[in-house]
Amino acid sequence: MTTAADAPRSAPHTATTETLADLSEGAVLGRIFPRLPTAAAQLLGPGDDAAVVSAPDGRFVVTTDMMIQGPDFRLAWSTPHDLGWKAAATNLSDVAAMGARPTALVVAIAAPPSTPVVVLEGIADGLRDCCEALAPGCGVVGGDLSASDALTLAVTAFGDLEGRAPVLRSGARPGDVVAHSGLLGDAGRGLELLFRLGVDANGVPNLDRANALKLSHPTEVAAQLTPVPPIASGPIAALAGATAMLDVSDGLAIDAGRIARASGVGIDFDSASLGDRIEVALGGGEDHGLLATFPPGAVLPAGFRSLGTVVAASASHAGMITVDGSPHDQGGWDPYRGWDGAAG
Amino acid sequence: MTTAADAPRSAPHTATTETLADLSEGAVLGRIFPRLPTAAAQLLGPGDDAAVVSAPDGRFVVTTDMMIQGPDFRLAWSTPHDLGWKAAATNLSDVAAMGARPTALVVAIAAPPSTPVVVLEGIADGLRDCCEALAPGCGVVGGDLSASDALTLAVTAFGDLEGRAPVLRSGARPGDVVAHSGLLGDAGRGLELLFRLGVDANGVPNLDRANALKLSHPTEVAAQLTPVPPIASGPIAALAGATAMLDVSDGLAIDAGRIARASGVGIDFDSASLGDRIEVALGGGEDHGLLATFPPGAVLPAGFRSLGTVVAASASHAGMITVDGSPHDQGGWDPYRGWDGAAG
Known part of the structure; x- marks a missing residue:
């Protein structure tokens, strides 16, 4: 050092x-x-x-x-x-x-x-x-x-951890409420806007065009460049009895799949809770919200809202993500495959 | 993560x-x-x-x-x-x-x-x-x-720290013994050899020439590429009552100067303890030995050998390094100024 x-x-x-x-x-x-x-x-x-x-x-x-x-x-x-x-x-x-x-x-x-x-x-x-x-x-x-x-x-x-057990990805149980604190899809939308409109005619990132986007789409661009993750929600969720939790960095569907796979369950999202742009909410990366599961009937702590339910899954279906009961293709990105605007 | x-x-x-x-x-x-x-x-x-x-x-x-x-x-x-x-x-x-x-x-x-x-x-x-x-x-x-x-x-x-106080750079006191565990100058000599002989005619690092150096100068090249710092000496020195300690990464003289400055003292090296190539021992970087000071009369722990003495210094001379009582120019390198083969 x-x-x-x-x-x-x-x-x-x-x-x-x-x-x-x-x-x-x-x-x-x-x-x-x-x-x-x-x-x-x-x-x-x-x-x-x-x-x-x-x-x-x-x-x-x-x-x-x-x-x-x-x-x-x-x-x-x-x-x-x-x-x-x-x-x-x-x-x-x-x-x-x-x-x-x-x-x-x-x-x-x-x-x-x-x-x-x-x-x-x-x-x-x-x-x-x-x-x-x-x-x-x-x-x-x-x-x-x-x-x-x-x-x-x-x-x-x-x-x-202030004496508490860490909240792992593996603790979700069928019947648990799936809840989220933070933004959904804004950071991914901001990055898509920057790649499409924040560049010059040759596709090179451009300061003036990025600044114009910061004025025209302040929420999305700020979510991408200066995210405000709900840090205080982490300990609050632990105190409220969260059974599993993770930081949503690669998109809601992919990260929900991680909790589901680690816990040997499935997760079913309620489309009505995902807003007008369901694919953006499910697929946008880098939001850095917190996705957590809580026991059935738990009072969700401030900042969290319910997005769905943990469901039982056979071993071969552990990790499956559904929306209103129908399977959802998780898509997403990988650091060695680059950003895929369509999927993530 | x-x-x-x-x-x-x-x-x-x-x-x-x-x-x-x-x-x-x-x-x-x-x-x-x-x-x-x-x-x-x-x-x-x-x-x-x-x-x-x-x-x-x-x-x-x-x-x-x-x-x-x-x-x-x-x-x-x-x-x-x-x-x-x-x-x-x-x-x-x-x-x-x-x-x-x-x-x-x-x-x-x-x-x-x-x-x-x-x-x-x-x-x-x-x-x-x-x-x-x-x-x-x-x-x-x-x-x-x-x-x-x-x-x-x-x-x-x-x-x-196993319940002990950390050993800082600032605890050396006049009369303390200055002692070292590890190699002195070998890593710097290895780097100098690699820069001079481990390159092709255009000065580009070359695998075959480096491999030849690994055979002709195994100690120096290994000290540079795969150092074996005396990790166990750290806790042992603390248990033995070391008053100050640091990792020698930028050369003995520069790093001794850091202890001396932090402690408000000077350090005098005994030239007879520095081997045949005094400037290499004082100036070579990246050795990652441990330089420590111990109270007068302390039995040095295994691996450490005495190199000199902590001496009193006026505020304006704190940090001064001397060899057999004569001032030594510390030289050395800086990550933004590149390697200086002569000084360090």
Whole structure:
């Protein structure tokens, strides 16, 4: 882990044209760390070989995700602040999906030496604003800074189960209510709009066209670029007795199929609960809502609404997704097969 | 966090020409996860949104580092197994430098879709073999798989302080013995040899020439490509009363300067303890030995040998490094300034 131990905690530089190559690693870190939020669980923060974080109940939840310029984001569409926000939000959502409260992040960033320092400052601000908005008390306890050709963010997030059992994907039982907290389909629709209309005549991502989309379709574009997952819903669902839960990252149908397969059941969605665009609701990825199952008759916690029911399935039909009782083709995307606008 | 929940735990494919693009993400993960070691501290492993890891004393140590093809490694020099080994070793070393016992890793890998699956299998084998050799019981509890142009490994490592206080950089006191466990200068010499002789006539890294170097200079090249940091020395030093400690990643002089600056002292090396090539011992990076300070008269634990003494320093001289009492220019490298063979 690299540290800012050698650098002043605030630096005198203000020029926006300064690049990473102009400064030492210590000086860059000295510009970034003061912008990052301190974690309430931090026992030892940046400045040594490693950080030390509190784990009050003797366990910690951990998840990691990498975002890379090109496959995962385009700088013509996302601001640095957007990138920091999304990198935090998607990881916090995985922690929340276990029923845990997010406590801390570590963040590794690789960037070309020609990157303006203000880009890293913007990423830091996005990380901070996301933590403060969605998981107050969660902060950045350490990180790493490297050189690369493509801007890359690797975030690892931690959470506290507060003495509870983790909510797994495998606990859904026939008769359980299937409920969801968050948006459905907006992020996928936003990405489809960006790919179709946020590009120039040659299909290259274009800043002006993306900005026009942000005005014409603010909900969908924001859902894609700066998602606001319902982080607080995770621990609330656990306290309310959720039997299974996950973060909906690859689309409702695919992710419901994961709960159903892990639990050896089927899931039947009620079409009336899926809005006007059923295929968009079922197929759109990157919404980062929480899909959970609750025992029959449970009072759903605030933020969750019922979408259907867990049904019994024979071993060969475990994982089957139906809508009003009719089988649904799950479709979806794969990171090595690219985005499929039609299916996902 | 992506999971192998959808994939069979062992897959029938054996062709070495298969690439990531030929398989679904789930199938790739199904090929990798069975090769990875299970952590003794794992309470919940791969297959859900996040893992759950034991933290018996209510705290955990965490560090993160990213390795990127190009700036950090070349595929003509390092095998996939080497990359997995080094990614684990360098992170385990940061955990050990706190006086902690490594417990678990999470590993995010990004690779071009054209990457043969055997490359990822080799990385997994390297991660496993390094954990088994250097930190038995430590394993991989989760990960992420993404697409990228450059092969990228982001490892986050965890450790257990077993009830002890972490050993910081800031605890060295005048009169303390400065001691080191591990190699000094070999990794830097190995990199210098690779840059000078492991390339073709155009300066491009070359497999055959690197292989020749592995035969002619096995110690130095192995120290660079597959370091064996003294992980067990970390907790042993803590138990022996180490007052300060760090992982020597940027060269002995620079890293000693970090302890000295954090502690408000100076460090004087005894030239007779630094071997025949003093500048190589002081300046070579990436050795990943442990540099620690112990109270005067302490019996040094196995593996450590004395290199010098902590000396008092005025505020303006804190961090000063001397050799036999004479000031030493620290030199060294910076990730955004490239490798400087002369200084580091």
